[in-house]
Amino acid sequence: MSAPAPVVVVAPDSFKGSLDAPAVCAAIAEGLRRVWPDADIVAMPIADGGEGTLDALLTAVGDGGRRMRECVHGAAGDANDAPWGLLERDGQPTAVIEVAAIVGITDPAGMAVNVSRRSTRGVGELIARLLDRGLRHFMIGLGGSSTNDGGAGMLAALGLALRDAQGRAIDATPDGLALLASIDASELDARLHDATITIMSDVNNPLCGRLGATAIFGPQKGVGKDDVARIDAVIARFATLAQAAVGRDVAERSGAGAAGGLGFALQLLGGRFASGAEVIADLVDLDTALARADWAITGEGRSDAQTLLGKAPLVVARRAAKAGVPVTLISGAVASDALPALRGTFAGAFSVAPGPATLDECVANAAAWLADRAEQAARLVDAVTRGFSDAP
DSSP: OOOOOOEEEEOOOOBTTTBOHHHHHHHHHHHHHHHOTTOEEEEOOOOSSSTTHHHHHHHHHGGGEEEEEEEEEOTTSOEEEEEEEEEEETTEEEEEEETHHHHBTTOHHHHTSOGGGOOOHHHHHHHHHHHHTTOOEEEEEOTTBOOOSTTHHHHHHTTOEEEOTTSOBOOSSHHHHTTOOEEEOTTSOGGGGGOEEEEEESOOOOSSSTTSHHHHHHHHHTOOGGGHHHHHHHHHHHHHHHHHHHTOOOTTSTTTTGGGGHHHHHHHTTOEEEEHHHHHHHHTTHHHHHHTOSEEEEOOSEESGGGGGTOHHHHHHHHHHHTTOOEEEEESEEOGGGHHHHTTTOSOEEESOSSSOOHHHHHHTHHHHHHHHHHHHHHHHHHHTTOSSOOO
């Protein structure tokens, strides 16, 4: 007599630029059902604050959430029909903002402009319009931004006045901030005093310095090696003046360097940091699902040493460990030098690509290859446990 079909919790992050988290769940489920047609597969797409956070939260609350849209400025100043979400949290109507959907690093228009001229203005515009709607509770995911303006653009859109030595308004971009002489916070939107802001991120860097936003994340956004020190100094001066104007010192706080300094700007407004993956794991009630699971699978676009610094797969692994459930990592790519560290957390770490492949090939075949890899992992588990079913 065959053993009962397994219960498998599938809780991946998105594969950036390829598959959103729900699509990753679907591909993994397809592979698992080739081995266990009757398996109880519990799909729980998650995120850690970056791309896919809005989708994961709306999926988590189901009919309790709505996807909305608002036209704001993108990183390069172009019009961006940006999505946002409305849901209830702790009995309060809450807006969900995904920074990557407004000034994302995967946006070709934004990335076509030099990083010194990109701005987070659109994020502030969206917050202001949601305040106009009467909303006072915000959940803001910070990952995946293309900007490095210290959050100056967002703050300017909310009323912070940035001026040069002649008292003229300056652009809220790194280039503009190079001319900054004074900041006036008297016109900062007063409604923010009544707002609560939950900042979702997996980044704990300070705003400036060798571990700050510009030094660590700037190069991937286009900051040249020779420009790091210059832009970092510009952001540091902006932060000094902004903190004096607002009356709050947050530049050295954990997460101030997230999203090119948006973490700083949002903490300047009184926002509080939370692990995006932990927030979403609680909303989807991951712990309850794991309590009855036989196996869990998680993954992300690329896994490396940073995966163990608080990214979504680590959160899944920690919760699975508490439930006594083995968890396997299946990601778009797995850095070979990270395997020794990953093996202490995951029961196997697998890359999706079946062999050498270009990025375009990986993106085009992501779903099919992911299903194949999930199938093979399931066959291994099936063999080791002597079969949950009579699958050949």
